[in-house]
Amino acid sequence: MNQPHPNRPPPASPGRAARRDRGRPWLGARLGQQHKRDFLDSLMRLYAKPLGSLLTAAVIGITLALPAGLWVALKNVDAVSLGWQGSLQASLFLRDTVTPEAGRALTRRISQRDGVTRTRYISRDEALAEFRELSGFGDALDIVADNPLPATIVVQPDTALGPMKIDAMLRSLAALPEVDRAQMDQAWLNRLYAMLDVLRRAVFIIALLLGLAVLFIVGNTIRLDIENRREEIRILRLLGATDGFIRRPFLYAGFWYGLAGGVLAWLLLVVALLALGGPVRHLAGLYDSGFVLSGLGFTGSMALLGCGIVLGWLGSALTVSRRLSAIQPR
Amino acid sequence: MSSAPAIIELREVVKRYAGGQLALDRVSFSLARGEMAFLTGHSGAGKSTLLKLIALIERPSRGQVIINRRNLSSIPAAGIPRYRQGLGLIFQDYSLLYDRSVFDNAAMPLLLRGMRPTDIARRVDAALDTVGLLRYRDKLPVTLSGGEQQRVGIARAVVGRPYLLLADEPTGNLDPALSAEIMRLFARLNEGGTSVLIATHDLNLISSLPYRQIVLEHGHMATAEAS
Numbered sequence: 001m002n003q004p005h006p007n008r009p010p011p012a013s014p015g016r017a018a019r020r021d022r023g024r025p026w027l028g029a030r031l032g033q034q035h036k037r038d039f040l041d042s043l044m045r046l047y048a049k050p051l052g053s054l055l056t057a058a059v060i061g062i063t064l065a066l067p068a069g070l071w072v073a074l075k076n077v078d079a080v081s082l083g084w085q086g087s088l089q090a091s092l093f094l095r096d097t098v099t100p101e102a103g104r105a106l107t108r109r110i111s112q113r114d115g116v117t118r119t120r121y122i123s124r125d126e127a128l129a130e131f132r133e134l135s136g137f138g139d140a141l142d143i144v145a146d147n148p149l150p151a152t153i154v155v156q157p158d159t160a161l162g163p164m165k166i167d168a169m170l171r172s173l174a175a176l177p178e179v180d181r182a183q184m185d186q187a188w189l190n191r192l193y194a195m196l197d198v199l200r201r202a203v204f205i206i207a208l209l210l211g212l213a214v215l216f217i218v219g220n221t222i223r224l225d226i227e228n229r230r231e232e233i234r235i236l237r238l239l240g241a242t243d244g245f246i247r248r249p250f251l252y253a254g255f256w257y258g259l260a261g262g263v264l265a266w267l268l269l270v271v272a273l274l275a276l277g278g279p280v281r282h283l284a285g286l287y288d289s290g291f292v293l294s295g296l297g298f299t300g301s302m303a304l305l306g307c308g309i310v311l312g313w314l315g316s317a318l319t320v321s322r323r324l325s326a327i328q329p330r
Numbered sequence: 331m332s333s334a335p336a337i338i339e340l341r342e343v344v345k346r347y348a349g350g351q352l353a354l355d356r357v358s359f360s361l362a363r364g365e366m367a368f369l370t371g372h373s374g375a376g377k378s379t380l381l382k383l384i385a386l387i388e389r390p391s392r393g394q395v396i397i398n399r400r401n402l403s404s405i406p407a408a409g410i411p412r413y414r415q416g417l418g419l420i421f422q423d424y425s426l427l428y429d430r431s432v433f434d435n436a437a438m439p440l441l442l443r444g445m446r447p448t449d450i451a452r453r454v455d456a457a458l459d460t461v462g463l464l465r466y467r468d469k470l471p472v473t474l475s476g477g478e479q480q481r482v483g484i485a486r487a488v489v490g491r492p493y494l495l496l497a498d499e500p501t502g503n504l505d506p507a508l509s510a511e512i513m514r515l516f517a518r519l520n521e522g523g524t525s526v527l528i529a530t531h532d533l534n535l536i537s538s539l540p541y542r543q544i545v546l547e548h549g550h551m552a553t554a555e556a557s
Contacts, residue, residue: 034444235425238385239486240414241442329387 042252060261067207218315258312343393371546418487477508
C-alpha cells in the first residue's frame with residue numbers, strides 16, 4: 001500500500017486547491033483591497049457626521065497649532081538673532097609694551113585666522129584722538145600726562161560659526177601674550193542664546209504634552225465610536241471577523257482625524273502668520289531691517305501633517321486594542 | 331442513528347455558568363451530515379447554551395463538542411474567527427448591520443474571507459435570489475419587514491456555503507405564515523445538502539414537519555429519537 005500508485009492523487013490535490021483558491025486572491029492583494037475599502041469607508045463615516053468629526057479635528061488642530069506656532073516663533077527669533085551677530089565684535093586691548101608695528105603684525109595674523117571676517121587695529125594715538133573727539137572729555141585728558149588708552153584690535157568673527165565656536169575662538173585670542181585684556185561684546189548675545197535654549201526646551205516640553213493631549217483626544221473619540229458600534233462589533237465577531245478586521249476601520253478613523261487636525265493646524269498657522277506679517281514688517285522697518293516673518297516651510301508643513309497622522313493613528317491604536325477585546329458575543 | 335459521519339457530536343456535555351447555574355447536564359447527541367433537525371424545549375432548557383457551545387461563544391465545563399470531525403477544545407481563541415467563518419448563524423433578532431445595505435449585509439461573510447469584489451457580487455446576488463430578496467439588494471434593512479430582514483439574515487448565513495447552519499429561534503419574531511415560509515426556506519437549503527440545526531420553541535410550527543426533534547428539558551436530553 002505504501003508504494004507509489006499511478007492513480008494516487010498528488011499530495012496537494014488540485015481540485016481541493018482550486019476550490020480553496022477560487023475567488024480568493026493572494027494575501028497581499030486581499031489585504032490591499034480590504035485596506036483600500038476600510039480607508040475610504042472610514043472617511044465616509046466621518047463625512048456622514050460632519051459636525052462631530054469637524055469638532056474633533058478642530059480640537060486636534062488647535063492643539064497641534066500651539067507647539068507648531070511656538071516653533072515658528074522660535075525659528076524667527078533665531079533668524080533675527082543671526083542678523084544681530086553681524087554687530088558682534090570683540091575688543092582685544094594690547095599691553096603697552098606692544099609696539100604699533102608688532103600690533104599691526106598681530107592684527108594681520110589674526111585676520112588670517114579661520115572664522116575671522118574683519119579686524120581693525122586702533123593704535124594708542126588713534127584711540128586717544130577718537131576718544132577726544134567722541135567723549136567731549138578732551139580737556140580732561142590734557143591734564144593726564146601719559147596717554148592712558150591702550151592699543152586695541154577689534155575682531156569681528158564669522159557669524160556662521162555659531163556662538164560656541166565664536167566663544168572658543170575669542171577665548172584663544174584673549175590668551176595671546178600680547179593681549180592684556182579682551183572684552184567680548186557677545187555676552188548679551190550668549191544670554192540671548194541661552195534664553196533661546198530654555199525656550200526651545202520649553203517648546204519641546206509643551207509639544208510633548210500637547211502631543212499627549214492629541215493622543216487622549218483621538219483615543220476618547222475612538223472610544224465613543226467603539227461604544228456606538230458595540231452591536232456591530234458583536235455581530236461581526238459572530239460572523240467570524242478577526243481582531244484585525246474589526247480594528248482596521250478605527251485605525252483609519254484615527255488616521256483621518258490626525259490628518260484633518262494637521263491640515264487645520266497648518267491653516268491656523270498660515271492665517272496667524274498673515275495677520276502678523278503687516279505689523280512685523282512695520283516693526284522691522286522701524287529698525288531699518290528687511291526682516292520678513294518666515295512660516296513653516298515645506299519640511300515644517302510636512303512634519304506637522306506627519307505628526308498629526310502619527311498621533312491620530314497611535315491614539316486610535318492604543319484605545320482600540322484595549323477596548324475591542326472587551327466586546328465579545330454573549 | 332444514520333451511518334453518515336456526524337457534523338455535530340456532543341458527548342456528555344456539561345455547562346455550568348460562573349454563577350453556578352447548570353445550563354446543560356451530560357447532554358449527548360449527534361446530527362448527521364446533511365441532516366436537518368429541531369432543537370426544542372421550553373425557554374431556559376438550554377437550547378441557546380447548546381448553540382453557543384457549537385458557535386464557540388461559550389466553552390463547555392465538561393464533555394466534548396465535535397463539529398465537522400473537529401474537537402472544539404483544540405481550537406484556541408485566535409482560531410475562533412476562522413472557525414466561525416465556516417458556520418452559518420441565524421439569530422432571532424436578525425443581527426443585521428443597520429447602516430449597511432441588504433447587499434453589504436449579505437456580503438459580510440465573504441468580505442471577512444477576503445474574496446474578490448466581483449466574486450462577492452456574484453455569490454451575494456445568488457444568495458439574495460435564493461431567499462427572494464434580490465430586488466431589495468440596495469435597500470437598507472430598516473425599510474424591510476421582519477420576515478424580509480430574517481431572510482437577509484439567512485442569505486448572509488448561506489452565502490459562504492457553510493457546512494452547518496445554526497438558527498436560534500429564527501421565527502421567534504414572525505407571524506405563523508412568515509414562519510412557515512422561513513421553515514420552507516430552511517428545508518430547501520437542507521435539500522441542497524447543508525446540515526441544519528434550528529432551535530425553536532414553536533412546536534405548532536414544526537409538528538407537521540418531517541424532521542427529527544431533539545428535546546431539552548432543564549438541561550437534560552428528554553428524547554433522542556432515531557430518525
